[in-house]
Structure formats: C-alpha cells, structure tokens
Amino acid sequence: MRTHGTRLDTGPPDLDTGPTDGAVFDKRPEAVAHARDFARAFVDRLRPGMDPQDVVSVELTVSELITNAVRHARGTSCSLRLEAQPDAIAVTVGDADPRPPQERAPDLAGGTGGFGWPMVQHMARAVTVTRGPNGKTVRAVLPR
Template sequence: MRRILRAYLLAWEMPELIDAAGLALTELIANVVRHVPGRRCSLLMLRRPEGLRVEVTDACPSPPLSTAVDELAEGGRGLLITEAVTDRWGWQPLTGGGGRTGKTVWFECDAKAQR
C-alpha cells in the first residue's frame, strides 16, 4: 500500500508527502491488523487542492485508542505517530442503513506551496 501511495503522490507531484503519509498509512493499517476482527478494511486516497487525505474504513465500531499512552508500553503509539507526522487526523463512526457498523480513521497532509 505504501508503494501505491508513493506512486500516486509522485504522479500528483507531491513527493514531499511520501515519508509522512507512508508512515501514517502504515500506522493506520497496523491498527486494523491488531484490533479489527477479520483484519479487513478499505482504503481511500484523495487528492485535494491543499494536499492529500487518506481514509481507512473498517467494520469495528470501537473508537481508535487514545493518543495518551504509557511511556513503557510496547504498543499504542500508532495514533501518536500519525498525529506527529500529519497536519490533521480524526475518525468518525459509520452511519448508514442495513445495520452496518464500523468507523473511518483519516489523516490529511498539506502539500507545500510550489515556488
């Protein structure tokens, strides 16, 4: 997924976002692997006039873990890292018909102004 993200960012002429967006994407996918039964999710990458938005949607209705972590804990830093390397992040519960449950966790990275 990081390679795909990199290819899109290069095509969109936003190479400065590759490292931060790649790291944040890795952290969100790692959270799915660790915390979502069935380890399934969908990924949406959106080019925006101001940069990039990435959304990871899964079927687990539980909110993402807090960014407040124990310094000695072995895990729990994924969202802290995401917050540190992106311009914005957040989450929203899925709302829709058919009894569908889950959430979308997203982040945005702003592209640097062209000189």
C-alpha cells in the same frame, strides 16, 4: 487487494490534484507493505510532485493506520482511500470495528507499539474518526 478509483478534474490546469484512489486489503500483516506501496504509487502520479518529506509522512500515516486496522480491528478486511487536494492529501482507512483508536503508553522495552496513533495525530493537519453501524473510518489530512 482490490482497487478502484476515479479521476478528479478540479483545480487550475497547471495543478493536477490527482486521482482519488482506493483499495481493500485482507487483514494480514503483508497488507501494511501493500498499502504503503499503493500510497507511494499514488503520490508518484501527482503533478506537481510532492516534497519528499511530505511523501514520507503520507506513507507513514498509511502504514500506521493500516497496521492499527490489521492488529486491533474486527473483521477480515480494511479499506484505504487516498484523495489529492490542491494543498493536502487525505488518507482514509476503514474497518469493521466501531471502536475508535485508543491511545496507550508507548512500550519502550517490549516493542509492542503505542507510537503510531500519536505520531499520526502529530503529522496530520486534522484527524477525524467517524463511527457507524458497520465500523469506523479514520481520516488524516496531511500537507501536500
């Protein structure tokens, strides 16, 4: 995992909008747990602290988007960028595959998924997919 970040100094002095922080993960199954830990450490640094349910939503969104990149996208790595805004957290995941996420019927019997993408869309205030010549980014904006 490679990380980078910059400090944002915007907003009123009593509201720490927090850093913008990012990491690049090799596309291996353990990337999901590393990304979740990265997200938890990010939100733990925010002041004022977040509501516990909002923290869970951020962690779950990171987990689902990184899982999708690891399982379904082309390329050998994926990126995660977290940005704290005064009233929201933006989660952006990038990969080398220009194909957008595909909604599919949830698999209730075989355990092969299908729940994550609809769940992210439900939890987020907004979800955007930006496709480019080198892949795509998926950005979910969640309440803070």
